[in-house]
Amino acid sequence: MNEKKPEWYNDAKGGLGHALFDEQMKKDVIRRIQDQQPKRSKYGFWTAAAIAVAICIVAFLLVIPSLTKDVVPSPAGTQTPDIESTPPTPEPTDTIPPSETPIATPDDQVQLAYMDLANTIGNYPVEFNRIEANRIAKSSVIVKRVIEYGDQGNFLIYTKDEKDTQLYSGMEILTGGQGSEPKPDIYELGTVGELPYLNDIEVKGSNLFGQYQIHIYGVCGANCVTNNWIHFDEATPVVPISDFRLNAHVFEMDIDEDGTMEAIASESSTISKIEIYKKINGQIKIADLNIALNAEHPNSVIFDNEKRIFKAIFPNYNLSYQYKKGEDTLELVDNSQVTTDQDRLMTGAVYEEKDSIESKWTEWKSTLNGIRTLK
Amino acid sequence: MDTQYLKHVDSVDGSELRLLMDQYGDDVWKYAYVLTKDREQAKDIAQEVFIKVHNSIHFFRGQSSLKTWLLTITRNLSFNYLKSSYFRRILLFGTVKPRQTNPSAELAYLGKQSVSELWDIILKSSDKLREVLVLDLEHELSVQEIATLLNLPTGTVKSRLHRARKEVEEKLKGWGQ
Numbered sequence: 162m163n164e165k166k167p168e169w170y171n172d173a174k175g176g177l178g179h180a181l182f183d184e185q186m187k188k189d190v191i192r193r194i195q196d197q198q199p200k201r202s203k204y205g206f207w208t209a210a211a212i213a214v215a216i217c218i219v220a221f222l223l224v225i226p227s228l229t230k231d232v233v234p235s236p237a238g239t240q241t242p243d244i245e246s247t248p249p250t251p252e253p254t255d256t257i258p259p260s261e262t263p264i265a266t267p268d269d270q271v272q273l274a275y276m277d278l279a280n281t282i283g284n285y286p287v288e289f290n291r292i293e294a295n296r297i298a299k300s301s302v303i304v305k306r307v308i309e310y311g312d313q314g315n316f317l318i319y320t321k322d323e324k325d326t327q328l329y330s331g332m333e334i335l336t337g338g339q340g341s342e343p344k345p346d347i348y349e350l351g352t353v354g355e356l357p358y359l360n361d362i363e364v365k366g367s368n369l370f371g372q373y374q375i376h377i378y379g380v381c382g383a384n385c386v387t388n389n390w391i392h393f394d395e396a397t398p399v400v401p402i403s404d405f406r407l408n409a410h411v412f413e414m415d416i417d418e419d420g421t422m423e424a425i426a427s428e429s430s431t432i433s434k435i436e437i438y439k440k441i442n443g444q445i446k447i448a449d450l451n452i453a454l455n456a457e458h459p460n461s462v463i464f465d466n467e468k469r470i471f472k473a474i475f476p477n478y479n480l481s482y483q484y485k486k487g488e489d490t491l492e493l494v495d496n497s498q499v500t501t502d503q504d505r506l507m508t509g510a511v512y513e514e515k516d517s518i519e520s521k522w523t524e525w526k527s528t529l530n531g532i533r534t535l536k
Numbered sequence: 537m538d539t540q541y542l543k544h545v546d547s548v549d550g551s552e553l554r555l556l557m558d559q560y561g562d563d564v565w566k567y568a569y570v571l572t573k574d575r576e577q578a579k580d581i582a583q584e585v586f587i588k589v590h591n592s593i594h595f596f597r598g599q600s601s602l603k604t605w606l607l608t609i610t611r612n613l614s615f616n617y618l619k620s621s622y623f624r625r626i627l628l629f630g631t632v633k634p635r636q637t638n639p640s641a642e643l644a645y646l647g648k649q650s651v652s653e654l655w656d657i658i659l660k661s662s663d664k665l666r667e668v669l670v671l672d673l674e675h676e677l678s679v680q681e682i683a684t685l686l687n688l689p690t691g692t693v694k695s696r697l698h699r700a701r702k703e704v705e706e707k708l709k710g711w712g713q
Contacts, residue, residue, distance in 0.1 A: 167701060169654065169708070170673050176651040177569065177674070182561025182582055190557065190586045191550055280592050283609035286687050290616045327664065382689045408687055430684075 267480050271453050273489040275439060275446035285436060286408035286428065289445055294332070294348035294391070294401040302331070302347075305356070308364045316364045316377070317347055326356040330364075330377050330389070332401055348401050351389055354379030369405070369413050370440040371421040376413075384429065386410055405445060407438070412466045418486045425464055433461035435471060439489075453491065454482065470494065548593050557586055560603060563675055564610050570670045571614035573659060581613045588613075604681045607671070611685065657707045665700035672697055 278289045302319035305328065309315050314333035321329065331347035353362055358380035367376040367390060374390040381387055388411050391401040409426040416423050416437065424438040435450040450462045456473035463472050471491060473480045482491035548556070564585050569578035588609055658669060671677045671685065679697070683690045 166672075167705065169704070172651055173654050173658065173673055175674075176655045177566050179562060181565040181569075182557060186579060186583055187554060187557045187561065190583050190590075191553070193583070193587055194550075194553070194590050282588060282592070282612050283605060288612070288615070325662070382692050384689060385687065385692075 267493055269493045270485070271482065271491040271493075273437070273448040273450075273453050273491065275437075275441055275448045275489065278445060278447055281447060285447060285449075286426075287438070287447070288406040289404060291402060291404040292351070293397060294350055294403070296334070296346045297331070297349050299331075299333075299345055299347050302329070306359055306362065308362070310364055310375070314343060316350075318353060318359060318362055320356065328353050328356055328359065328362070328379065330362070330379070332391075334399070350377060350391055350401055351403065351406070352379070352381075352387060353377055353389065354381040354385075354387055367413060367422075369422050369424055370445065375401075381408075405438075409436075412464065414466065414469070416469065416484045417489065425466070427464055432458050433463045433474070435462045435464050448489070450491075454480065548590055553586060553590055556589065556602075560606050561586070563603065564606055566674055567607050567610045567670070568614050570659065570666065570674075571611065572617060577617055581610060581617060584613055585609050601681065603675070604677065604685050607675065607677075608685050654704075654708070657704050661700060661703055665696055665703060668693055668696045669700035669704070 278285075278287065299317070302317070302321055303323060304317050304319045306318040307315050308318065314335050317331045317333065318328055319331065320327065330350045330353040332350060333343035333347055335341045335343055361378075361380040363376075363378040365376050365378075367374045369376070369390055372392055374392045377387075377389045377391065379387040386408065388407040388409075389403055390405050391403045393399070394402055405424075407424065407426055409428045411427070412425045413422050414425055415421060416425060417439075421440065423440075426436045426438065428434040428436075432451075437448045437450065438445055439448070440446075450471055450473075451457045451460070454462055454471070454473040456462045456475065460476075461474045463474065464470070465472065469483060471482045471484075473482070481494050483494045484490075485492050561582065565578050565582040568581040568585075569575060572578055572581065585606060589606065658666060658673075661669065667686065668682055671682045672679075677685065679690050679693050682688075682697075683693045686693065
């Protein structure tokens with residue numbers, strides 16, 4: 162922003178005070194961390210012991226074969242040089258220039274490491290704390306849109322002030338069973354994007370993580386979306402509960418074909434990032450595919466939801482992977498290394514000197530799109 | 537303290553953590569306070585942030601500055617607190633007790649209000665405007681850093697910042713009349 166900062170900034174800055182995070186607070190942090198450490202070192206010891214045992218077993222297995230070979234030492238003075246051990250003189254060959262960018266041999270399979278969400282706070286656009294919806298008076302909000310949702314009641318999309326552009330979603334409370342009249346209160350479910358995108362809001366059923374949920378989708382900007390999944394617990398009947406919210410484009414899919422739906426999130430800013438959220442032993446965990454495929458910034462990972470392919474994009478080549486059925490493993494399915502060298506055109510194309518690089522690139526893309534359409 | 541090397545480490549020791557707290561402790565506390573308006577909760581959140589830093593530094597990729605990363609964690613923890621408070625408890629509004637300073641000439645022109653009253657205006661702004669304003673004013677983040685932290689387009693950040701400044705200035709002018 163080129164706008165000059167107002168002068169009152171100088172007066173306001175620091176106005177909340179200094180040394181607010183005082184010495185006692187710092188000592189408390191250190192003490193709490195030290196209190197955690199005895200448990201960590203205990204587990205660390207057992208982990209190290211297990212690794213040492215494993216190494217000993219492997220070493221033992223490697224040593225056994227060599228112990229079975231009987232080598233008779235030759236008498237002194239009888240050893241003769243092994244002529245055949247002299248390496249032959251290499252024949253001259255054409256020099257093959259190395260490729261400008263060496264491409265690492267890709268792994269055929271990549272094991273995914275699912276992480277606890279609690280350990281990733283701040284790194285991903287996800288919230289996973291449990292929220293029980295609060296009741297508010299319908300009269301206190303300005304309803305902008307009503308979304309009917311079968312017999313379970315309507316969803317109201319509203320603002321809280323005439324000047325406000327922040328949209329919220331709320332669920333009507335029925336007086337009796339399904340199809341009955343709504344009460345004057347609603348359950349507030351949370352924010353759902355901005356007013357200009359009122360008509361982009363969607364409410365639909367979902368079976369994410371193997372549980373019946375209602376998925377509320379909203380748009381908050383050019384590249385900004387909100388997703389909120391709500392469900393109901395027997396312990397708190399009628400009250401909508403949310404324990405998973407995602408501010409990224411998402412595909413719900415049973416990617417590992419184990420019968421339970423996962424959430425595949427796609428973020429795009431300077432690069433494209435893909436994460437998979439999966440419920441494991443009752444906990445939602447996350448796998449970062451950019452990390453798994455060594456495709457972190459400035460590289461990208463994209464997801465083709467129709468083909469169920471994860472594509473890691475590097476400067477001079479792409480690698481495509483598919484989720485292995487029933488396992489948390491990605492399999493390399495297409496080692497397509499498409500070069501984008503400025504001095505050469507796409508494989509299979511004929512370069513005519515009159516053609517510009519750009520026109521050939523456009524032509525190639527059109528051809529590719531045509532092939533995809535036919536499929 | 538040069539912090540870029542932290543994107544390559546798996547852990548921080550006590551002395552490194554202390555240096556981080558010395559350098560960023562106030563920033564984290566202030567941001568937590570602006571979001572929660574609760575001094576005691578801001579204190580708890582700020583401590584929690586650095587405990588998480590100690591446990592999770594290996595997740596710092598260096599794609600944003602360390603300050604932005606810390607403030608992102610602060611924001612998430614603050615919102616977790618706010619949401620649980622919103623739904624289950626009545627949130628007590630903490631009063632601002634900023635230090636007193638001599639107002640600038642512009643401030644005098646706008647109404648000769650004290651710094652505490654200026655912060656009173658800022659803290660009473662709507663959540664979205666207050667957040668971008670404080671990140672710009674107090675934490676001196678760039679528009680891009682604010683956009684990354686809040687997961688917003690830069691255009692939206694600029695727009696909210698402009699509105700926030702206008703709103704504060706309108707209120708200051710209103711006092712001067």
